[in-house]
Amino acid sequence: MTRELEGKVAAVTGAASGIGLASSAAMLAAGARVVMIDRDASALAGLRGQYGDAVSPVVIDLLDPTDCATLLPRVLDAAGRLDILHANAGSYLGGDLVDARTDAIDRMLNLNVNVVMKNVRDVLPHMIERGAGDIIVTSSLAAHYPTPWEPVYASSKWAIDCFVQTVRRQVFKHGIRVGAISPGPVVTALIADWPAEKLKEARESGSLLEPAEVADVIMFMLTRPRGMTIRDVVMLPTNFDL
Template identity: 60%
Template sequence: MTQSLAGKIAVITGAASGIGLATTEKLLANGVTVVMVDWNAKALDELAARLGPQVIPQVTNLLDAESCAAMAPEILKKVDHIDILYCNAGTYIGGELVDTTPEAIDKMLNLNVNAVMKNVHAVAPHMMERKSGDIIVTCSVAGHFPTYWEPVYAGSKWAITCFVQTMRRQMIPHGVRVGQVSPGPVISALLADWPEENLRKAKESGSLIEPSEVADAVEYMLTRNRNVTIRDMLVLPTNFDRV
């Protein structure tokens, strides 16, 4: 059995490209109103014009503390409630730890971990009061396996796995479902930072998936009846043999 998403209101971060955009399009097709959150105002305006009136643009820089803190209050001035929060925005650092910089590490942890926690912190009381809601976070297969070629990224995703699964337990009494989707390598802008040889081999072997395939997983999670929670869904390219 499945439940309809028609009429629901979703907030998606990192919505102007990649997995966020694919999920926006998927939820719009299900009759959902989507608040598209991104720092790129021009891209949001163009997408809103293309995708139609069910899209509400929200310009937020999640790496700016004031902008991040203002996100939920600003959204709740545009819509009267939030049914779905999909924390998808993230960044990537691959390669040897010694080859990165402290500044890059700070940026990754602030976006991949701190912003997620802050977004959930801001929206959770609203959902708790309504006794309903869904919170989904984009994690990664790197949050389940010590991917030695990307220790900073993997560390951020292991932190998110812990956060999501502890919050899932906290929110059960309040009627709010919490889960994560954990993709393998996805064809997106994040792969621009992959080591060139790794990316070449992955493309040649068919070891990448499309953002739309992650969006399919999110749709599946959200359309389960309320007595069912998908706590995590790993979505891997069939030819991905690293794990």
């Protein structure tokens, strides 16, 4: 891979696993310094050992409002500036609405919607002052289709997709690009609570994506000429509709 992000600083939330880890690895390979943000301190320590000084591990519990508010100051302490934010951290809640615990609903909506909004809001003044920046939010195919087995999760992604598109229109004049990556089902911990038969069927039919495939598309979004914004990419396995 060419080092298309040489000299850039990226921050990735939910960076210790899944799409966040794959995104971090792709940006590191492209020459970026990556501030990997997660609540899993041991996983981050291992990744620092694996990738070396190009990684700055930052342990933050994004669901704690006080801790969440430290994201930008801690990124700046670690790397001096911020060029790219990949707001990736999220959780999944599927199944019938009547079976969902209300505390689980609150937690998922907080992480998938409120935290993303706060993280983006907090980094914008820094990017506006510098006159440039890229923000990518991990959305979902569920933001574009009323998925009947995940009404709460799908609603959170519909909300964040609207947020991405409206904020993009506010900040493009400052040289900041905002876009969403909306994959179909990806092999991550977020689908661990899928019914076993559904997961088995999806694997056997080739209707799941790998995190590295999502990261490849994120890199495509980040490396377009500055006059082009890839505002939303919907990607799904070819066999998804089988």
